[in-house]
Amino acid sequence: MIPMIDSPQVAVALAARWHHARVLLLASMVGLPALLVLICLTFALFPHPAVSATTWSVIPVVVAALLSVALVAWLRRDGLTDPASWFPATVLMTGSQLVFGVVPGFGVALRSATGTAVALKALLALGILSAGSACSLARRACRSLLASPVAELGSTPLQLVFRSSLSRIIIGTDRVDWTCRTAGGRLDAGVSFRNLHDVNITMASVDKGTSPALVLHTSSGRWTVPAHEAAAMCALLRRRKTRWEQRVEAAIEQERARYHEMMRLLGAAKATSSTDDGSVSVTVNADGVTTGIALTEGIQGKSPQLVSADLMVCIVEAHRIVRKQVQHLMVERYATKQRTEALPALAQQVAELAA
Template sequence: MTLIPHAIPLINDPQVVHALAARWRRARTLLLLSVGVLPVAIGIVCVVLAGMTSAGQRIMPWWSAIPAVAAAACAWALLTWLRRNGLSDPHSWLPATTLMTGAQLVLGVLPGSGIALRLSPGAAIAVKALCAAGVLGAGSASALARLAHRSLLSAPVLELGSTAFPLVLDGHGTRVLIGTDRVDWTTRHGGRVDAGVSFARVLRVSAHANAIALHTASGSWTVPVADPEGTRALLLRRIAWWEERRDAAAEREQRRYLDLVSLLAAVSGEATRGGITVTVDSNGLTTGIDLSPEVRELEPEILAAQLMACVQKARQNARRQVEDLVLEHADDQMVKASH
């Protein structure tokens, strides 16, 4: 399994893929180094430090392995986070890498070096070299994560509007964040003001001198920006991408609903008792009654009672099938929503 896909996640437009291929290739290489190679290397440094504590010792103290385990756990957590959630948010690459590699230093490299120096004083030079390598690796990982983010999102191009990456635009004392379903901004003209509007409310976007205007049904918002035309084009591209995904999701939901309706319409409950067979549909309405020759000898009261019992049992059978289908549909919805 590839840790970081070669293609940009959540993009199906070949033109967008081609336009951003060079950026993603460079960002992917830097990200692999910062989140994968260097944290694993720091973990290996801690393992080597733990191994050095056994030099000259008959029995290696169990607690000397704790720093190596902690460093390995941090590296694993960082890789897991990147695979599950981190790829779609380049702005979190630097904080996450700094946090996890910093934890590796505090929990792994530094205590591991202290333990190794105490138990193996003859290897002081090697221990100090390994400690320096761990510190250098952590610093390099953070620097590479910053470069990965910048190489992908610096100088935003129009094609980035057709991706799921949050886009941050700074200028004229305003910070604009274009997300996947809304745009938020912070202005510092005469005091800090935080505001935002969802794409569903935006009716029109216009560009003016040093600002863009977001027109909604309840009024207009004026947002100062450094490049009004470029910001407007990027925002309209992201809104169009959001509308395509919204329409596609609605179409998929409609198809799933129609499939469920067709499955429910095909539900049929059946029950047999004393020569009487009753079938009902998903609504519990009787669709068929089959009487065998042996029921001719039954008293009318007994026949009626057995017939009603068969109807009730058939309805219970149909109700169970309906519940199973609805629960299976709901479980599928939850699974797809989590992805």
């Protein structure tokens, strides 16, 4: 299934696209880069008369293997949600494998090995063909997944990029950006979902007549963006905006629940401090208000001044204890590093929803 999808309807609707794209993606970013590593390893395994040549032949293998691992790690961490980056990432990594792995390995093997020039050249040609095929398959994977806009794509976390002869539209998880040609040149603009009020379609004038276009009603005005399959794009964009609103509402509800839980725990927080002989005991709540004082028979024979001093000591100690409890609840338990880093984004989302 597409990562981060929990809707069976969306999964079924996109199953054919995702299956084809996944096969192409695995071939371009896993299979063919691994083949390049094997080619470098084959170069290193050719017999070398000198020990130094053997050492140098290992370096291209290590470099190619590290680049292959880095490509797979990027794909698993960030790459799956950004189909538009599959092609440039594959070009960068497989090109680097070719330049820093296959070609140097071929050079070392050609200088050292004897009578195997034809086999080495064949392996070099295979490496070049593999790198080129990986780039082509990565491009095809992106195109097969985003071949045409459908509403179900709006329920995915994918960064959606749609290109046509008239415009380029990028639909993210919280905003939409576009580039289109105008009479005065090229227009680059964008709007966040906070400022996007509505989307519909119209017919717009272009160079060769009229064409369907998206109409974006935003806080800064009305924007007309020519788009291929504008009706499907409109449905997709509306679903993506609805998904963003649901995420913001869920985040607000989660914060509200955490706040009520914290208030409940703070209301139940209290601390009690007693003297060593137990004759004086004081209880305070989270607000520092004294809620209970207990005096036992141990105060008999003590002067009023000593009893007052014991009370003050117990009050101060109880305040210290309850202060630590409150600090633990508000700082150590709730204000974790991850939540502290997420608070600015949450505050922005709350403001966007309120607007």
